[in-house]
Amino acid sequence: MNIKQNIKTLIVEKPLKLDCGQTINNFPLAYETYGSLNNEKDNAILVFHALTGDQFVTGINPVTKKDGWWSYAVGSGKSIDTDKYFVICANVIGGCMGSFGPSHENPKTKKIYGTDFPVITINDMVNAQINLLDFFGIKKLFSVVGGSMGGMQVLQFISNYPDKAKTAIPIACTSSHSAQNIAFNELGRQAIAADHNWSDGDYNSKNIVPDKGLAVARMAAHITYLSKKGLQEKFGRKLQERDDLKFGFDADFQIESYLRYQGSVFVDRFDANSYLYITRAMDYFDLVKQFNGNLSDAFKNTKAKFFIISFTSDWLYPTQENKDIVIALNAVGANVGFVEIESDKGHDSFLLNVPDFLKALKNFLDKSYAEKIHETRI
Amino acid sequence: MQKKFMKPEYKIISDLIEKDAKVLDVGCDDGTLMEFLKTNKNANIRGIEISKEKVQICIAKGLTVIEGNAEFDLKQFPNNSFEYVVLGQTLQAFINPETVIRELLRVGNKAIVTIPNFGHWKVRLNLLFKGTMPITNSLPHDWYNTPNIHMCTIKDFVRFSKIINFKIFKSLALINENVSDINNSNLIFKNLFGELGIFLIEK
Structure with a gap:
């Protein structure tokens, strides 16, 4: 940072x-x-x-x-x-x-x-x-x-x-925090941990960042912040700067492109380890x-x-x-x-x-x- | 739900309540009665209202209101949370008025229930001569779109108290903006001319 x-x-x-x-x-x-x-x-x-x-x-x-x-x-x-x-x-x-x-x-x-x-x-x-x-x-x-x-x-x-x-x-x-809340947070944490750059949290000393893992964590979480109806109205099945499907794994759909963008801008401003710690704090929250x-x-x-x-x-x-x-x-x-x-x-x-x-x-x-x-x- | 509150009704309800009382207004609408009781009786008053728009109006007036359905959401209040629970011209709109009355009397020490009187002579004449479901100023809906699914008369409500066993402490009729006591000897008369019945009830 x-x-x-x-x-x-x-x-x-x-x-x-x-x-x-x-x-x-x-x-x-x-x-x-x-x-x-x-x-x-x-x-x-x-x-x-x-x-x-x-x-x-x-x-x-x-x-x-x-x-x-x-x-x-x-x-x-x-x-x-x-x-x-x-x-x-x-x-x-x-x-x-x-x-x-x-x-x-x-x-x-x-x-x-x-x-x-x-x-x-x-x-x-x-x-x-x-x-x-x-x-x-x-x-x-x-x-x-x-x-x-x-x-x-x-x-x-x-x-x-x-x-x-x-x-x-x-x-x-x-x-x-409900089981579903914890499940989504765990998905994010595992995405970060699965990024080789994460290095068990020691990426700073190696001057690298687990940006791919953190981006995936953000993409998954971002979906949970929106509603199905909201997504459908905003993106539907609209294609991203193309007239037809490309029969590949590029971002054909606008929603894919949007999520990738959300992931990429997030890694510029957020620390992967902080993401782990804060999601953990949320999961541990049980005032009841x-x-x-x-x-x-x-x-x-x-x-x-x-x-x-x-x-x-x-x-x-x-x-x-x-x-x-x-x-x-x-x-x-x-x-x-x-x-x-x-x-x-x-x-x-x-x-x-x-x-x-x-x-x-x-x-x-x-x-x-x-x-x-x-x-x-x- | 559209309610035709009459100014005298506020006054009558307010007169039934002591100063500084803790009051819950069930189906508080736009909070007009709440404000009235706050101003006139310094009531510590809360409201519950089903319409989001009405809740917003109450918030804009600085009133403490919970969005909710009185039929299901009264159960969150502990026994005897309030000195008075007010239900103004809403009883007829519930699926199960009996449960609602029981809940009012569980949550409050006393309840004040007002009912638009379906026994009023205009309603009777309307049905007698027109042969269609009565539409009046205080009951403006057609039969197929009315929220008022359990209309009753003043006499019905008095009978209801005996059937489900609650005490009517005070019963009043509103006739041309004048308020008068209802008792056994004038019940038939009040049931014919009363536009609104106002009841202070207890368990």
Whole structure:
């Protein structure tokens, strides 16, 4: 990984005991902020990114030179309005955009960690990011927001720090990774491991990258982010720059070409080992088990106002799994709203221009900010 | 589902509820009643609504609403979660009104149920003279496209309370925007002239 400029980093001195048993300290946590923190320090929103996201939520990502991953939702006048709110986002630990991850050097061996990096969990990610509150002098966040793995971090955050956020918006997520979720992640990991360049994770010392394996992992995952209907409407059986089938294995179909492109651009910005670590963290996520089978107990101490959002065509984290969170919250009388947004864009809907979603997100945030939140349980 | 809420109905429901009460509005529509109860009774109020569009309207009003079907999604609430559960002009639209009533009384200590009265004289005359399924201001649908599959009269609802065994604490009829008590001696009259029946019920 190249040395990246324009990356703000907080060195977390406080020791953090990871779920795997190891303790880390003095580790870097890369972050970005948008908007400004008001005098009362009550307008901060912590955004959690998904598997392949990073801290560059909106505007032009200074590393990839592309639009930030949540440019549709975050920015001036947008759903998460940076004229109004102070938006903070950190690269998760285990990631590859400046935060402590497998592409960092192990100070003891002076070698890149690779697969010697400790296995991290969603819980570890959240416990690392809580340090940002002290850093900015924020007692209580106005909101914690995230989609997909970001949503899992929202749930874990509220569970760990029940009084650190006024509102919580988990989007298109789950409280427990399903067998199907794990299966797709394993497919990605095995694609990376099958690339000879991976070298059991030690590719950095050899100056090579398992780009083919990582690209296949991305291609497979990308399919799970879209819906069958969405794919059919966008690509159908359309051919790629040709009039007829070529009776070979080039990309005859547009969908093949599209996936290959998605794979190829991904390897330029993402580290293969980080992909292994972060997918592992998602697979290990089971908030139900953390609370001995009763998800409600995860939320019994919080007064946060929840707003849960799912999408009709999301088959990766389907509505029912989101509703299970609503049910668990209602069981302890938490303040929870829920809406399922109609969209053909699959799991990726939360990242895309889906007006009903963007409207709901904006309305919830702005109304909650405007009024004194009813911090009582039913 | 189209509902013809009348202003007096809000007022009557609001009068039945104590200040600061925890209330669930089942089939909360665009949240008008929720807002009314929030403003007038400082109610800690939640809603459940089947229509995505209506849920969006509620969110835009800053109301806490869950998208869901009351027939299936009430079961997520623990027993006695709310002091009051309100079901405004929706009972007739459920496949199984009996289950819904039982769920309302499980989730809430008390329930307030309002029903458009199918025993109203205009409905009766409509059927008597036209010989077709009645269409009125509060029941604007044809028989084949109406969401109201289980219409009942005020008298039916009173009988229903005896059959499935719940207590009617208070029963009111709305006639030309005036509210009046229903009792055993005037039931026949109220059932003929009441446009809406409003019932405060308990297990």
